[in-house]
Amino acid sequence: MTATQSFIHSEIQQQVSPIEWQTRVNLAACYRLISLFRWEDLVYTHISAKVPGTEEFLINPYGLMFDEITASSLVKVDLAGNKLLNSPYDINPAGFIIHGAIHEVRHDVGCVLHTHTADGIAVSMQKDGLLPLSQQSIFIRASLAYHPFEGVALNPEERIRLQQDLGDKSYLILPNHGLLTCGETVADTFLMMYMLQRSCEVQIKAQSSGAELIHIPQEVEDKTVAMTVAMNSAMRGNRKHLDGSVPWPALLRRLDRFSPGYRD
Numbered sequence: 001m002t003a004t005q006s007f008i009h010s011e012i013q014q015q016v017s018p019i020e021w022q023t024r025v026n027l028a029a030c031y032r033l034i035s036l037f038r039w040e041d042l043v044y045t046h047i048s049a050k051v052p053g054t055e056e057f058l059i060n061p062y063g064l065m066f067d068e069i070t071a072s073s074l075v076k077v078d079l080a081g082n083k084l085l086n087s088p089y090d091i092n093p094a095g096f097i098i099h100g101a102i103h104e105v106r107h108d109v110g111c112v113l114h115t116h117t118a119d120g121i122a123v124s125m126q127k128d129g130l131l132p133l134s135q136q137s138i139f140i141r142a143s144l145a146y147h148p149f150e151g152v153a154l155n156p157e158e159r160i161r162l163q164q165d166l167g168d169k170s171y172l173i174l175p176n177h178g179l180l181t182c183g184e185t186v187a188d189t190f191l192m193m194y195m196l197q198r199s200c201e202v203q204i205k206a207q208s209s210g211a212e213l214i215h216i217p218q219e220v221e222d223k224t225v226a227m228t229v230a231m232n233s234a235m236r237g238n239r240k241h242l243d244g245s246v247p248w249p250a251l252l253r254r255l256d257r258f259s260p261g262y263r264d
Contacts (some may be wrong), residue, residue, distance in 0.1 A: 012072040017083060017254030020051045024071035026186040027058055028262040030113065032255050033190060035066035038150040039197060041116035045178070046095035049111045049186055050103055055079055057103050059096070070264040079104050101159035102166065102182055109182040111189035114198070120179040123200040129173055130199060132216040133206055135224075137199040139242060140192075142225045145169040149176040171196055187244030190251070195242060 011245050013021050027049040034040050034047070043066075048059040058074040060066070065229035076084045081096045099112050123130055129146060130137055147165040166172050170192060172180040179196050206213055256263060 012085070016076075019053070021071065023049050023051060023186070024058060024074050025263050027111070027136075028069050028071045029252055029255055030111070030186050030190050031060060031066040031069040032259045032262045033251055034046050034113075034115070036255070037194075038260055039115050039117050039193075040066045044092070045115050046092055046101065047111065047186075047189075048095075048099040051076065052110070052111070052135060055103075056261045057082060057099065059091050059099060061087065062092045062095075063089065067259055070262055072264060073146060097153045097159060098162065098180070100201075101162050104159070105163045106166070106168075106182060108184065110184050111186045112180065112182045113189045113193045114178060114180045114192065116178040117197060117200070119200040119204045120173075120197060121177065122204050124173050124177060124179070125174045129175075131203055132218075132221055133213060134199055134202040136195045136202065138216055138221040138224055139228070140171050140196050140199055141221060143170040145172050147172055147174050149174065184243070185244060187248035188242065189244070191244035191247060205252075226245065 012024075016024070021133075025074050027047060030047050034045075043060075043063055046060055047059045050057045054075055056078055058070050058076050060069055061073050064073065073087075073088055075087045075091050077096070077100075078084060078093060079100055081091070081100060083091075084106070094201055095114070098114060102109060130141060130144060132141060145166050147162050150161075154163075166182075172182075172183055174180060179193065179200070181192035181196060183192050230244050
């Protein structure tokens with residue numbers, strides 16, 4: 001870390017609460033993980049995290065690659081898109097439209113993650129969307145919504161339609177556009193995107209083989225999701241079917257080896 005970076009880090013950390021700082025660290029880690037897994041699209045996708053206990057959220061500084069993002073470089077905005085701390089960076093207007101719309105109405109959501117991966121877009125282009133082909137896909141399909149493409153997300157009026165289409169779901173496929181997950185924590189939301197992305201990769205590979213594919217029956221989907229929710233509830237006292245807190249510490253250890261500096 002340079003002397004300038006060290007000063008900015010110290011200045012930002014002193015201005016925010018400990019819980020906001022921890023949220024910043026987790027969100028910066030999530031950006032680095034998206035880069036590490038090669039799911040980024042240069043600087044054109046976004047992840048946001050709500051500052052706990054507020055209507056404010058953190059989002060990436062527009063123009064930085066994901067492997068450059070740090071806890072102190074994240075931009076804090078309100079639901080109107082106003083920057084709440086001094087920052088030399090702007091935010092992506094399309095990113096604000098999408099993320100602001102969700103944070104405005106989904107008070108249960110702490111993080112929103114949006115990607116433009118090739119396999120994700122390829123599945124989003126298919127008329128039937130995500131198919132019940134893999135074990136991963138059945139968890140997603142239980143809480144999956146679709147929002148049709150309206151062009152680049154710069155029209156504020158699209159916010160209402162996006163909110164309505166998402167409803168209370170946790171996964172959103174944006175046809176001809178990409179993938180989106182929203183969860184209670186950064187860790188949960190990353191794990192959800194991992195499962196959604198992997199489901200899309202498996203579907204595209206399976207379809208490209210040209211072989212006749214076996215679809216998982218609806219009754220098996222329903223039974224598997226119900227059993228998993230019940231098991232997690234008994235073990236952890238919650239009803240999450242995908243608990244990001246399990247792999248998150250290991251993911252942070254990997255980052256500390258391959259992409260340190262996100263905590264700055």
